[in-house]
Amino acid sequence: MLRFGILSTAKIAREHVIPALLDAGNCVVTAIGSRDLERGRETAQRFGIPEVHGSYDALLASPNVDAVYIPLPTSQHVEWAVRAAEAGKHVLVEKPLALKAEQIDAVIAARDKAGVVVSEAFMVFYHPQWRKVRELIAGGAIGKLRRIDGAFTYANRDPGNMRNQLALGGGALADIGVYPVITARFATGMEPQRVRATVERDPDFGTDRYASAVVDFGDFEMGFYCSTQMALRQAMVFHGDQGTIEVAAPFNAGEYDLASVTLHSVKRDRSEVFRFSGVRQYRLQAEAFAEKIAGGDVDLFELEASRANQKVIDAIFRAGEHEGWEAI
Secondary structure, eight states, X not given: OEEEEEESOOHHIIIIIHHHHHHSTTEEEEEEEOSSHHHXXXXXXXXXXXXXXXXXXXXXXXXXXXEEEEOSOGGGHHHHHHHHHHTTOEEEEESOOOSSGGGHHHHHHHHHHHTOOEEEEOGGGGOHHHHHHHHHHHTTTTSSEEEEEEEEEEEXXXXXXXXXXXXXXXXXXXXXXXHHHHHHHHHHOXXXXXXXXXXXXXXXXXXXXXXXXXXEOSSOEEEEEEESEEEEEEEEEEEETTEEEEESSSSSBTTTBOOEEEEEETXXXXXXXXXXXXXXXXXXXXXXXXXXXXXXXXXXXXXXXXXXXXXXXXXXXXXXXXXXXXXX
């Protein structure tokens, strides 16, 4: 059993990751650290976590912790991922890992020096619906892929929310724009070459509240938009010359909608629906992470893939400052 410590009582930890760790067959949560000790104790009592620490450093010093999960504000991810690795702990760090691709180099160096496993928590990477999409595209089910369309939006104007605080790494691209990029890269196995984009910032918060991008992969292009101030929507559609693939709940499967992949085939003149009931992508992420540490032959979202994904986001921000294409 991989013994996890949780750095902070963040909402995503309470609502998704801690329950997934407790449900996983090869993980256990042994400690939680919070700068608000009372909140730490409340969370520990809720989940039956035996150790509570009043600082993150104290948690990293615990001999009863093998790995840490870091759901801190984005601006603190790199610092604490490096410190955790230097303390000899394996690290699962919430996305986005960094605000710039070059910042990830320090995490890679710390990982390699300490000989630990460090992974960015892209839970969608572990959902079987995305393996099905990849399989269908690779098998020629929609012929030659020509275009991908994606969207991820929600409405949140709370000034106290970290997603609306520039200093903490808030904004639409960092929070949700990363998802169309990672899923497109994973499903196709291709890397984009250039982008052009529009980025709109909130006049009060300074964060990017809307971004629209065209991402050129060479043989095909992706168009997607994301926003923190639009009605809720999630969509990913892969359009080929012989069919299309639609993912009903591409990012928050089971919450936004039921997980399903629909293949519309021109060649077969019919549609097929692949359903994925009862899948818990956060649990699959936890189990894959623990299995990798135990020496298992499993796919894990590697830091090198994190860096490649962040390079695309960085290029979108640059492209949003001028007309025309920006190289990645």
